[in-house]
Amino acid sequence: MIFMIFHYAASFYIFLKNTKLTFRNLKYQFYKIINKIQYSTRIQTSIISSVILAILISAVISYISINKQLYNNNRNSKERFIIELGKRLENMLTSTEEIPNEDQLTNILKTLSETISKDFNLYSKSGKLLYSSQRRIYDLELFSTFINPAALKNLSLLKKSETIEDERIGTFQFETSYATIRDRIIAR
Structure with missing residues (x-):
């Protein structure tokens, strides 16, 4: 259990180290997540x-x-x-x-x-x-x-x-x- 927590913390640290935290990059990541959502799911969510x-x-x-x-x-x-x-x-x-x-x-x-x-x-x-x-x-x-x-x-x-x-x-x-x-x- 402790090893898993350590593993996730280390992988999150590596992700943050390799990723630039700029507004442009965050905006890109946001659009990337939205594009993965299906069109029907978006309609259901809005309704x-x-x-x-x-x-x-x-x-x-x-x-x-x-x-x-x-x-x-x-x-x-x-x-x-x-x-x-x-x-x-x-x-x-x-x-x-x-x-x-x-x-x-x-x-x-x-x-x-x-x-x-x-x-x-x-x-x-x-x-x-x-x-x-x-x-x-x-x-x-x-x-x-x-x-x-x-x-x-x-x-x-x-x-x-x-x-x-x-x-x-x-x-x-x-x-x-x-x-x-x-x-x-x-x-x-």
């Missing part, structure tokens, strides 16, 4: 490579299309959920006769947070945090106690009823849904 290329292109297009559809479906689902949540909260707030104070509002939000198993925050009309289901994030100062400025602009200035904004904490990126809640307690 197979064109089919493989077409499959790869369609796979890339399908991947991009599916990702875009998934992104749009997730975004629409989040918008529907935040609209439903806003309506549910509005109904809870309008069902009480008196104007609820902050403690009653906090209890309603805790109950709502437990039933839907989602985290959410409630901001005042000016953008100050009133309630959070994950208060520790704000206690550790990972996030500002004020609403995202882009969301505030969309909700109060542009009068949108809901918006979704991209946010991040460090390298963790996520989407946050915002919706307006129309009630006499929120309009402080």
